[in-house]
Structures are given as C-alpha cells and as structure tokens.
Amino acid sequence: xxxxxxxxxxxxxxxxxxxxxxxxxxxxxxxxxxxxxxxxxxxxxxxxxxxxxxxxxxxxxxxxxxxxxxxxxxxxxxxxxxxxxxxxxxxxxxxxxxxxxxxxxxxxxxxxxxxxxxxxxxxxxxxxxxxxxxxxxxxxxxxxxxxxxxxxxxxxxxxxxxxxxxxxxxxxxxxxxxxxxxxxxxxxxxxxxxxxxxxxxxxxxxxxxxxxxxxxxxxxxxxxxxxxxxxxxxxxxxxxxxxxxxxxxxxxxxxxxxxxxxxxxxxxxxxxxxxxxxxxxxxxxxxxxxxxxxxxxxxxxxxxxxxxxxxxxxxxxxxxxxxxxxxxxxxxxxxxxx
Amino acid sequence: xxxxxxxxxxxxxxxxxxxxxxxxxxxxxxxxxxxxxxxxxxxxxxxxxxxxxxxxxxxxxxxxxxxxxxxxxxxxxxxxxxxxxxxxxxxxxxxxxxxxxxxxxxxxxxxxxxxxxxxxxxxxxxxxxxxxxxxxxxxxxxxxxxx
Amino acid sequence: xxxxxxxxxxxxxxxxxxxxxxxxxxxxxxxxxxxxxxxxxxxxxxxxxxxxxxxxxxxxxxxxxxxxxxxxxxxxxxxxxxxxxxxxxxxxxxxxxxxxxxxxxxxxxxxxxxxxxxxxxxxxxxxxxxxxxxxxxxxxxxxxxxxxxxxxxxxxxxxxxxxxxxxxxxxxxxxxxxxxxxxxxxxxxxxxxxxxxxxxxxxxxxxxxxxxxxxxxxxxxxxxxxxxxxxxxxxxxxxxxxxxxxxxxxxxxxxxxxxxxxxxxxx
Numbered sequence: 001x002x003x004x005x006x007x008x009x010x011x012x013x014x015x016x017x018x019x020x021x022x023x024x025x026x027x028x029x030x031x032x033x034x035x036x037x038x039x040x041x042x043x044x045x046x047x048x049x050x051x052x053x054x055x056x057x058x059x060x061x062x063x064x065x066x067x068x069x070x071x072x073x074x075x076x077x078x079x080x081x082x083x084x085x086x087x088x089x090x091x092x093x094x095x096x097x098x099x100x101x102x103x104x105x106x107x108x109x110x111x112x113x114x115x116x117x118x119x120x121x122x123x124x125x126x127x128x129x130x131x132x133x134x135x136x137x138x139x140x141x142x143x144x145x146x147x148x149x150x151x152x153x154x155x156x157x158x159x160x161x162x163x164x165x166x167x168x169x170x171x172x173x174x175x176x177x178x179x180x181x182x183x184x185x186x187x188x189x190x191x192x193x194x195x196x197x198x199x200x201x202x203x204x205x206x207x208x209x210x211x212x213x214x215x216x217x218x219x220x221x222x223x224x225x226x227x228x229x230x231x232x233x234x235x236x237x238x239x240x241x242x243x244x245x246x247x248x249x250x251x252x253x254x255x256x257x258x259x260x261x262x263x264x265x266x267x268x269x270x271x272x273x274x275x276x277x278x279x280x281x282x283x284x285x286x287x288x289x290x291x292x293x294x295x296x297x298x299x300x301x302x303x304x305x306x307x308x309x310x311x312x313x314x315x316x317x318x319x320x321x322x323x324x325x326x327x328x329x330x331x332x333x334x335x336x337x338x
Numbered sequence: 339x340x341x342x343x344x345x346x347x348x349x350x351x352x353x354x355x356x357x358x359x360x361x362x363x364x365x366x367x368x369x370x371x372x373x374x375x376x377x378x379x380x381x382x383x384x385x386x387x388x389x390x391x392x393x394x395x396x397x398x399x400x401x402x403x404x405x406x407x408x409x410x411x412x413x414x415x416x417x418x419x420x421x422x423x424x425x426x427x428x429x430x431x432x433x434x435x436x437x438x439x440x441x442x443x444x445x446x447x448x449x450x451x452x453x454x455x456x457x458x459x460x461x462x463x464x465x466x467x468x469x470x471x472x473x474x475x476x477x478x479x480x481x482x483x484x485x
Numbered sequence: 486x487x488x489x490x491x492x493x494x495x496x497x498x499x500x501x502x503x504x505x506x507x508x509x510x511x512x513x514x515x516x517x518x519x520x521x522x523x524x525x526x527x528x529x530x531x532x533x534x535x536x537x538x539x540x541x542x543x544x545x546x547x548x549x550x551x552x553x554x555x556x557x558x559x560x561x562x563x564x565x566x567x568x569x570x571x572x573x574x575x576x577x578x579x580x581x582x583x584x585x586x587x588x589x590x591x592x593x594x595x596x597x598x599x600x601x602x603x604x605x606x607x608x609x610x611x612x613x614x615x616x617x618x619x620x621x622x623x624x625x626x627x628x629x630x631x632x633x634x635x636x637x638x639x640x641x642x643x644x645x646x647x648x649x650x651x652x653x654x655x656x657x658x659x660x661x662x663x664x665x666x667x668x669x670x671x672x673x674x675x676x677x678x679x680x681x682x683x684x685x686x687x688x689x690x691x692x693x694x695x696x697x698x699x700x701x702x703x704x705x706x707x708x709x710x711x712x713x714x715x716x717x718x719x720x721x722x723x724x725x726x727x728x729x730x731x732x733x734x735x736x737x738x739x740x741x742x743x744x745x746x747x748x749x750x751x752x
Contacts, residue, residue, distance in 0.1 A: 036707060056705060057643075066643050067673045141513050232549060233518040235542060237650035239705040242643050253665065253672045257395075264672055267643065274663055287548050323651050323703035324538065325517035386688055387661075387669045390681055394671075407744070417742035420751070421725075425691045425739065427750060428720040432623065432713070433684060434632025443752040456752060472629070476636055479676045 003155065004174040005193035008162070012189040013170055017045045019186050020094055028062060029096035030055055039095075048097060050164065053138050054315060058245030059102050062093060063125040064109060066242075068265040070121065070252070075259050087124040097134045101145045101315040103157030105245030106131070111309035112248045121265070130178050133158035139203040142316030144329045147209050150313060152202040163198035171198050208329065209336040211300065211310060217338045218301040222293070226338060230331055231292035233324045238269030240318035240326070246299070246311045249275070270294045296331065344398035344464035346373040348457070349388060351381045351416070354405035354446045361450030369454035370461035373401065380404065382415030386426045389440065393473045399439045399464040401456065406444040416444070438463070439470060488592040489558060490527045492584055496556045497524040502582050503553025506543050508536040518543060522552060532558065532586060539699040541566035541653035544576050556582040561608050562697035564601055565730025566653045569693060571598075572735035575656055598733065605731050612696055612715060620712055620719075635680065641706050642679040648710045649686065651703035654693050661685060687713035692721040692738025695730045 008016065021027055021042070029048045031040040037052035039059060072083040106126065113122035136143075136152035145151060155161050159179035162170040172190065174180050183190055241247040251268040254261050268275060271291050277283045285291050299311030312328070319327040350356045356377045362369060378384055381404030392400050402423065410416040423442055430437050441460045445453045493505040507530040509519035516535045520543075521527055541563050543549045559567060564585055570576040578598050585593035585601055588609070595601045612620075623631060644662075649655045662670045662682050670685060671678035694714040701711030721738045722728055724747070729735060 067675065228548065232520045235650040237647035237703065238645035239647045242645040243705055255668070255672050266672060266674070269645070273658070288546070289548060319512070321705035323647055325511035325515045327512040330512055387685060390684065394677070414742065417744070417746070418740070420746055420748055421739055421742050424724055424746065425717065425721060426688060429684065429687055429691065429717060431628070432631065432716050433635045434628050434630070436628055441752060442750055472632055476680060477677045
C-alpha cells in the first residue's frame with residue numbers, strides 16, 4: 001500500500017485518542033513519572049508524554065509477555081488432561097506513541113517467532129496490535145538507530161506514523177490497511193497534508209558504525225581476546241536482555257499445585273550462567289565473557305545469517321539499564337574496527 | 339460469632355511438640371480441629387519459606403512449635419530456630435505480613451494440655467482476625483494472567 | 486586520585502598484585518569498573534563521588550580471580566564486604582591488597598588487612614539521607630500500608646536479578662529462587678512471585694548485608710530493593726549487637742546463637 005499523508009491538529013489528536021478509547025480499545029501509551037517513562041495501559045490523554053527519549057522497558061511484553069501461560073494440565077489415574085489456552089480471547093491493543101525503533105523491533109521478534117515454526121501465541125497477539133508511531137525529535141548518546149539501518153522517522157512496523165511539526169500539529173503517515181481503517185473511522189479529525197515534510201523535524205542521530213562491517217568482522221572473532229577484555233565488568237544479570245525489544249530467549253517451566261499445573265514461558269537471558277548449564281553440571285558457556293560474546297554474536301551474526309534480520313534496533317535501552325556500563329554502542333564501534 | 343473457621347498449619351518438631359500433641363490426644367483433651375500438623379525432625383529444619391508456602395496455599399494462620407530451650411534433641415536446633423524467627427519476624431513486619439497470624443511456642447512432650455491451649459487460643463485469635471485475604475489476593479492476582 | 490594511581494603502579498610494578506580493580510570513566514558521564522593489569526595503564530584509574538559501585542563483587546568472579554592476586558580500590562562499604570567475604574571463606578586474605586579510601590576520599594595506607602580491620606572498627610556506616618528517610622517512612626506505616634507498598638513496588642520487577650548479580654554477598658552458584666524441586670518461589674514474575682523472591686533475598690542477606698545499596702542502584706526499574714536488606718542490617722544490629730563486615734572473623738548471625746537471645750515473642 002502506498003503511504004498516504006494527512007495532517008492531524010494537536011487538539012484532534014486528543015480526540016482521536018479518546019475516540020479509540022471510547023470504542024473500547026485498550027491503549028498502551030508512554031507516561032512519565034518521577035523522571036522515568038514507561039508504557040502504561042489506558043492512561044488518560046493528559047498523562048501521555050510526547051517528549052521522552054526512550055522508555056525503560058520495551059514493548060515486547062505486548063506480544064511476548066514476560067510470563068506466558070502455554071497450557072494447563074491436570075493429572076489423575078487415567079492420565080493427563082491438557083487444556084489449551086483460548087487465544088481467540090486475546091484483546092486488541094492500540095500502541096500509542098511508539099518510536100520507530102520500537103516499531104521495527106516487532107519485525108526482529110517476528111523473524112524469530114515466525115521463522116521455521118510459526119508461534120501461535122506470538123502471532124495471535126501480533127495480529128491484535130495496532131501501532132501508532134511517533135517520530136523521534138530527541139535522542140541521546142545511547143541511540144544508534146541509524147547504525148542498524150533504521151532512522152528516527154522510519155515507518156517500518158508502524159500502522160500510522162505521527163511526526164510533530166514546527167506548528168505543534170502532527171503529520172500522519174498512513175502505512176497499512178490497519179492504519180487506514182483507524183483513519184477512516186475518524187476521518188473528520190484528519191486534514192489535507194501540509195507542505196512541511198517530516199525530515200526537518202527529526203532527531204539527528206549520526207551513523208556510528210556499519211553493521212555490515214560488524215557482521216563481517218564477527219565471523220572471524222570467536223576466539224578474539226576482545227570478549228574477555230571488554231566483559232570483565234559484566235556481572236551477568238539479565239537487565240539488558242529484559243529491556244531489549246528484540247531479545248526473544250525464553251525458558252519453559254511447569255508450575256504445579258497438587259495435581260494441577262500450568263506450563264509457562266518465561267523470559268530468559270543468555271547472560272545468566274544457568275542459561276546453558278546441562279544436567280550433568282557441564283556448562284558450555286562457563287564464563288561471563290562467553291555469554292557476552294553470545295549476546296553480540298546472536299544479534300549481529302547469527303540473526304542476520306539465519307533470520308535475515310538484525311537482532312538489534314539501536315534503541316540503546318540495554319546501555320541505559322546496565323548497572324556496570326556495558327555500553328553496546330561502544331563495543332560495536334570497537335568491533336567494527338577489529 | 340461469624341461462621342469463619344481459620345485454616346491453621348502447625349510446623350512442629352518430632353521430639354517435643356509432636357509428642358506433646360500426641361499426649362493431648364491420648365489424654366482425651368479436645369481442641370480446635372482447625373490445625374493441620376506437619377512434623378519436622380527439629381524446629382531448626384523449618385525453613386522460613388515454608389511459612390510463606392503455607393500462606394501461599396491458603397493458610398490463615400501458622401503455629402511453629404518445638405522443644406523448650408536446652409531440651410532440643412539435637413542440643414541446639416531450637417536456638418538456631420529462635421534466631422531465625424527473631425530476624426524473620428522483623429522482615430515480615432517490614433514487608434507488611436501480619437505477624438499476629440504466626441504463633442511461636444515451646445511445647446514439651448509432657449505438655450499435652452498446653453498444646454490444646456495454644457491451638458485453642460490461636461484459633462480464637464484467628465477467628466477474630468478473619469481470613470488472610472491480603473495474602474490470598476496477592477497469590478490470586480498472579481494466577482490468571484491477562485490475555 | 487594521583488595517590489591511587491601511584492600506589493596501583495607500585496603494586497603492579499613490584500608484582501605484588503597482577504590486577505588492580507578500580508574505577509575509570511565510562512560512557513555518558515558514567516564511571517565503571519576497570520581492571521588494570523599493565524602498569525602503564527594506571528592513568529585510567531579515577532576516583533570521585535560517582536564511584537559507588539561495590540567492586541568487591543569482582544573478587545568472587547571467576548574470570549577476575551583467574552588474573553592473579555588482586556588489588557582493589559575500596560571505599561568503606563567495599564572494605565566491609567571484603568571482611569565479610571573473608572569471614573565466609575570466599576576470598577583468601579593473601580589474595581587481596583586493599584587500596585582503601587577514607588570518608589574524605591583520600592587513600593589510606595593499609596600495610597596489611599589487619600590494619601584495615603582496625604580502621605573499620607572506628608568507621609561510620611553511612612546510609613544516604615534519602616534512604617534513611619524512606620526507611621523511617623516505611624517504619625511508620627501500618628501493616629496494611631506496608632503490605633500495599635511492597636506488593637505494588639515489587640509488582641513491576643521482571644526478575645532480571647540485577648539486584649542479586651550486583652551484590653558481592655550473593656555469590657551462590659545455584660540460587661534458591663532457581664531451585665524447582667522443591668519450588669520455593671513461584672516461577673512467575675508477578676506480584677506474588679516477586680514479593681516472595683525479594684523476601685527470600687532479604688532473608689538470605691540478613692546479618693550479612695553491609696548496606697552498600699548496590700542492589701537498589703543496579704535495579705533497571707528503580708525499585709528500592711536495597712531498603713529491605715538495609716532494614717535487615719539495622720535489625721540484626723539491634724537484636725544481636727553486630728554490624729556485619731567489621732571483622733574478618735565475623736560469626737554469622739544466623740548460624741550462631743546465644744543462650745540469652747530474647748524470646749519474648751515465643752509462648
């Protein structure tokens with residue numbers, strides 16, 4: 001579908017939000033509180049922020065929840081009775097004010113969950129979300145979307161992309177049929193597109209490395225001393241993986257109470273020592289540098305090779321969340337020069 | 339009075355309180371049927387998380403009981419347990435768990451009547467306090483994850 | 486700062502240590518841990534008020550230990566942690582040289598660890614005014630308010646275990662939270678699972694926590710989890726009169742007992 005451009009006035013944007021809410025849509029939008037911004041379910045319009053650089057947590061929770069109930073089971077003498085989760089009950093959800101990097105993050109997840117095996121749980125949630133993007137007009141030194149092939153006004157993954165113009169009104173780009181349906185239902189709020197383009201209203205994020213070069217270098221860098229030298233300070237927590245919009249590793253655990261139980265899919269992180277440990281006690285990734293290497297290789301070598309997608313969208317969340325300053329951008333810049 | 343009957347889990351040691359409770363029975367002393375006794379080798383063996391397991395599984399109150407000081411079958415298990423409870427009570431209180439719902443006691447193998455009294459007073463207290471809905475809601479809030 | 490660099494160079498040059506664990510400038514005006522093995526690199530070392538990470542966490546890290554004898558830049562909480570790790574036999578005193586930093590930010594001269602020990606006997610425990618205030622506020626709450634506060638504050642936790650990983654005293658290779666036979670803690674990172682996980686963490690650190698506050702600083706979601714362990718530190722001081730980490734021969738609070746421990750709560 002060809003991208004259609006329209007104008008939506010600041011006041012009309014509020015009306016659009018309220019209209020979507022009034023129709024019974026659940027909305028997930030960024031709200032700032034105590035200096036931190038996080039997406040929140042059904043905030044009032046006044047609470048929604050348009051000025052944040054990045055939320056601490058990503059949006060992956062909406063399609064890949066931190067805990068997903070896969071099945072329920074019951075055991076008795078005659079055997080095991082399994083109840084499937086009714087995925088038709090998944091509610092539709094409007095994601096509001098999503099930065100272009102986050103919108104592209106869904107594609108990275110899709111390349112994993114919809115790869116050789118089509119994951120129903122992921123897919124039924126993905127079908128139900130509508131993404132209303134918001135171009136970035138601010139960035140910080142952890143942002144590097146332009147280095148991974150994205151940009152602050154990118155439309156990838158969005159159904160509608162809004163860009164704040166100099167007047168304070170918004171340029172709306174309608175990208176998909178889903179986006180078009182939203183606009184059609186509220187056509188009175190949209191006006192003819194202005195002549196002002198979005199390009200002048202975007203954050204300036206300079207390209208700092210070439211990801212193709214990084215991928216190329218990684219192919220021969222498995223045994224390089226770089227990994228040990230640069231990860232001695234890594235303490236092996238999962239903060240980076242849990243805030244990452246593209247990290248998709250999970251662990252399946254059964255939780256039982258008496259004869260009933262459920263099978264859960266929980267977020268996991270390759271940074272944890274327990275991630276690879278075998279029952280025998282042997283751990284193929286015995287030390288933290290090997291786990292850190294895995295994290296980078298997975299995102300910049302294995303995923304481009306197998307899934308035809310990078311496992312990183314340059315949002316910089318991991319660098320901001322890391323308690324010991326394992327800055328991924330800094331390391332990628334060094335890896336490009338390796 | 340209300341119809342509410344509290345569920346009480348008692349964690350007791352094998353050598354003193356369990357034998358004491360046995361004596362209560364053989365002495366034909368009646369006591370509240372609200373209590374479910376779980377026998378341990380020693381109070382020193384009772385991990386603090388077991389208490390939370392009891393609350394998690396719907397207990398409204400808990401009794402922890404073992405040998406009187408200096409009477410421990412393993413000589414010091416109850417002293418270790420005492421320290422653990424001293425510390426754990428402070429943590430529970432700080433995190434907002436109602437420590438009134440947990441009774442600690444020493445009951446020897448000869449104190450059958452005392453065991454009945456402890457169970458009865460604890461049951462009465464919990465009848466007044468009502469069900470531990472706070473914790474039960476906390477547990478419930480996690481069971482049905484939103485789709 | 487100069488004195489730290491000088492001392493570090495001296496230790497590396499004379500091969501008394503093979504690595505210096507200190508602080509260096511990181512990205513975005515942050516500081517981070519530096520591991521200096523080459524004496525010509527000591528100028529990377531810095532020290533200022535941003536340097537709050539408890540570096541003792543690296544004393545038990547396999548890959549760092551592997552480098553050889555360690556020199557460590559240590560503020561008061563870090564020195565206390567070193568004492569704790571020695572009393573719990575996680576660190577051998579002969580493997581560590583401490584570059585102590587006093588309250589005034591100046592380098593302290595410790596010819597050996599016993600001098601550090603006697604310095605610590607007189608040192609003050611500093612909890613920030615903000616933490617003190619938060620703890621006071623919590624203590625004044627009713628049981629219901631405390632329960633609501635913690636169950637809500639911990640609800641957002643996604644169990645990334647940054648609190649656990651950043652803590653030098655959480656050195657177990659297999660944590661009880663990951664134990665699933667029996668399952669102590671609900672697997673789920675929901676209200677209940679999180680509440681019990683943080684309870685377990687605080688209890689396992691009771692009488693051991695040195696109140697460095699690193700767990701709270703490490704939390705990517707800014708949950709004040711350090712208030713739990715700090716409270717336990719305060720309570721074990723009140724109940725047993727011991728401050729953790731003031732000696733290399735600490736008797737662990739929960740694996741010892743006294744005949745006169747108070748038992749007024751026991752019927």
